[in-house]
Amino acid sequence: MATQNKASLPVIKRLPKYYRYLNNLAAEGRDKISSSELARMMGTTASQVRQDFNCFGGFGQQGIGYKVDVLLAEISKLLFGDGELLPTILIGAGRLGTAVSSFISRDTNGYRLLAVFDINPDLIGKEMAGVPIHALDELESFCAKNKPVVAVLCVPRQSATELSGELVRLGIQGFWNFSHYDMSVEYPDVTVENVHLGDSLMSLGYRLRNRDES
Known part of the structure; x- marks a missing residue:
C-alpha cells in the first residue's frame, strides 16, 4: 500500500x-x-x-x-495506524478548551488526553474531561516525564505565538490549533492543523445570502 x-x-x-x-x-x-x-x-x-x-x-x-x-x-x-493513541496535552481551560477536551475524551479519534494547562489559579488542581488541570509553569517538567507529541491550543493568538516555540522545543510534533495563528508557516517541520471556526461561520453566511444567485 x-x-x-x-x-x-x-x-x-x-x-x-x-x-x-x-x-x-x-x-x-x-x-x-x-x-x-x-x-x-x-x-x-x-x-x-x-x-x-x-x-x-x-x-x-x-x-x-x-x-x-x-x-x-x-x-x-x-x-x-496500529491503534496506539497519540499522547496529547491541551493548553487553555476556558470555554473552548472545555468543549474541545470533552470531544477528544469521548470520541474514538486516535488521541489520549493526558493533561490540561492553564494560568488561572482557580482552576489548578481541578479536572477537565477526566484529566488534571496543571499550572502552565509545570509544562516543561510534565513534557519531560510524559512525552506528549500533540498539543491542542485553545488560547488567544498572542499566547499561542509565545508558547508554540517552547512546545516544539519540548518535543511536540503536532498542533491542533484554535488560536487564529497560522503556525504551519512558521514551523514547516511540525504537523499543524489550524482550525478557524469563524471561517466556517462566515462561509455559511455567504452561502445563505447568495443562494438565489446563479
Whole structure:
C-alpha cells in the first residue's frame, strides 16, 4: 500500500469524511458500495473517489465496487495506524478548551488526553474531561516525564505565538490549533492543523445570502 506521503493534503483531508460515511453504511448493514454512489455522498465524482483511493494502492476492483467493511478497515489504518493513541496535552481551560477536551475524551479519534494547562489559579488542581488541570509553569517538567507529541491550543493568538516555540522545543510534533495563528508557516517541520471556526461561520453566511444567485 502507498504511504500517506504520496497523497496530497486535500486527499488526506477527505479521508475522515470517507470514514464517517462508511461507518454509517456499515451500521446500516451495507456490504458493498460503488465509486459512483460514494461520490454522490461525498459531493464529488467517481473518478475523484478512485483517484483518492489509488493514492493508497486502491481498495476495490473496477466494475465490482468496494466492500464496505474492507474499505472501512483500510481507511481506519490510514487514520489511526496500529491503534496506539497519540499522547496529547491541551493548553487553555476556558470555554473552548472545555468543549474541545470533552470531544477528544469521548470520541474514538486516535488521541489520549493526558493533561490540561492553564494560568488561572482557580482552576489548578481541578479536572477537565477526566484529566488534571496543571499550572502552565509545570509544562516543561510534565513534557519531560510524559512525552506528549500533540498539543491542542485553545488560547488567544498572542499566547499561542509565545508558547508554540517552547512546545516544539519540548518535543511536540503536532498542533491542533484554535488560536487564529497560522503556525504551519512558521514551523514547516511540525504537523499543524489550524482550525478557524469563524471561517466556517462566515462561509455559511455567504452561502445563505447568495443562494438565489446563479
